[in-house]
Amino acid sequence: MSDSVKARADHYEQLVNRLDAKRLKRNEPLAPYTTFKIGGPADLFYNATSADDLAGAVTAARDLGMEYFVLGLGANILVGDKGFRGLVIRNTSSHLKFLDDGKLWVESGAVMARLIPQAVERGLSGLEHYVGIPSTVGGAVWQNLHFLSPAPARERTMFIAEVFESADLLTHDGELRTVDREYMQFGYDTSTLHKQRDIALAVTFQLEHGDTAVMHRILQENLSWRGGKHPWLEYHPSAGSIFKKIEGVGAGRLIDQVGLKGFRHGDAQISHIHANIMVNLGKATAKDVRELITIAQNKVHERFGQHLEPEIGFVGEF
Numbered sequence: 001m002s003d004s005v006k007a008r009a010d011h012y013e014q015l016v017n018r019l020d021a022k023r024l025k026r027n028e029p030l031a032p033y034t035t036f037k038i039g040g041p042a043d044l045f046y047n048a049t050s051a052d053d054l055a056g057a058v059t060a061a062r063d064l065g066m067e068y069f070v071l072g073l074g075a076n077i078l079v080g081d082k083g084f085r086g087l088v089i090r091n092t093s094s095h096l097k098f099l100d101d102g103k104l105w106v107e108s109g110a111v112m113a114r115l116i117p118q119a120v121e122r123g124l125s126g127l128e129h130y131v132g133i134p135s136t137v138g139g140a141v142w143q144n145l146h147f148l149s150p151a152p153a154r155e156r157t158m159f160i161a162e163v164f165e166s167a168d169l170l171t172h173d174g175e176l177r178t179v180d181r182e183y184m185q186f187g188y189d190t191s192t193l194h195k196q197r198d199i200a201l202a203v204t205f206q207l208e209h210g211d212t213a214v215m216h217r218i219l220q221e222n223l224s225w226r227g228g229k230h231p232w233l234e235y236h237p238s239a240g241s242i243f244k245k246i247e248g249v250g251a252g253r254l255i256d257q258v259g260l261k262g263f264r265h266g267d268a269q270i271s272h273i274h275a276n277i278m279v280n281l282g283k284a285t286a287k288d289v290r291e292l293i294t295i296a297q298n299k300v301h302e303r304f305g306q307h308l309e310p311e312i313g314f315v316g317e318f
């Protein structure tokens with residue numbers, strides 16, 4: 001047995017003693033757990049179903065010195081074709097409590113699409129702007145989920161930070177701690193979770209009592225706008241915008257101007273309807289996507305001298 005195979009077998013045995021063995025798998029393909037539907041297997045894969053369970057799995061991996069990755073809906077990542085050496089912890093913790101004064105405490109694996117209708121039905125406003133964006137609560141605070149509202153009356157970028165009150169974290173040094181907005185250092189596409197390995201176990205949102213009819217109008221407008229401007233995930237798997245925003249220019253516009261809209265490489269394609277989104281036409285590999293990223297970067301750099309920087313995270317081995 002090679003050293004790496006033996007180390008993997010040892011890690012499995014050690015994790016089985018600390019986690020629920022029924023939810024621990026070996027060699028689990030990751031593609032189905034991402035919105036791109038791309039990626040090889042994780043050596044070890046655990047489904048964490050509560051905040052305590054998530055903290056336990058992260059702590060176990062840290063104690064054993066294993067690489068680990070906390071996975072939400074996999075909507076902002078590209079997983080390598082060779083998969084992940086270590087433990088992928090899929091976060092499906094989703095217990096929640098509506099508290100007094102419009103506060104909502106929710107575990108970090110809760111999916112925004114399921115949370116939004118529950119808030120709206122109680123007349124609580126603040127989350128409805130993010131309708132149609134695939135995200136867990138943990139993923140949303142990790143990158144400060146945002147959306148440029150299409151309606152003229154409220155045309156501005158909204159950020160999840162605006163309704164964030166506090167988060168229960170497992171910090172990088174193993175402490176359980178409730179932190180405020182200042183600690184989170186929210187910015188455009190970023191938070192403190194990018195800089196240090198703190199894990200969001202649960203989040204408290206401060207929502208506002210509002211008019212349900214207005215909220216439904218926002219849901220309809222935002223969904224319709226999205227439906228017209230973005231490729232549909234059900235037919236064209238993607239990870240949303242591939243490149244970071246370039247202030248005042250637009251990464252998508254540059255890609256469009258170098259004539260790459262609709263350009264196909266292997267089974268990865270620059271979307272016909274949104275040049276900053278790459279879609280998987282069926283059998284795209286991570287290699288196809290990485291090469292397409294390089295093609296777009298080179299063409300844009302040659303023509304405009306601008307560097308396109310990927311927005312998505314690259315996970316595992318390529």
Ligand SMILES: Cc1cc2nc3c(=O)[nH]c(=O)nc-3n(C[C@H](O)[C@H](O)[C@H](O)COP(=O)(O)OP(=O)(O)OC[C@H]3O[C@@H](n4cnc5c(N)ncnc54)[C@H](O)[C@@H]3O)c2cc1C
Nearest residue numbers: 072073074075076134135136138139140142146200239240
């Ligand atoms: C079709 C489409 C449209 C999109 N539109 C938008 C948009 O309009 N606006 C926008 O902002 N984004 C958009 N995105 C990107 C994506 O939806 C967001 O980045 C989302 O927040 C990702 O959440 P996730 O749960 O899938 O995180 P994942 O992709 O699973 O993880 C992303 C990162 O967050 C980390 N993470 C996840 N959970 C935790 C946790 N509990 N604690 C610590 N770290 C954690 C992961 O380790 C990883 O590094 C879009 C994506 C798609 C596919």
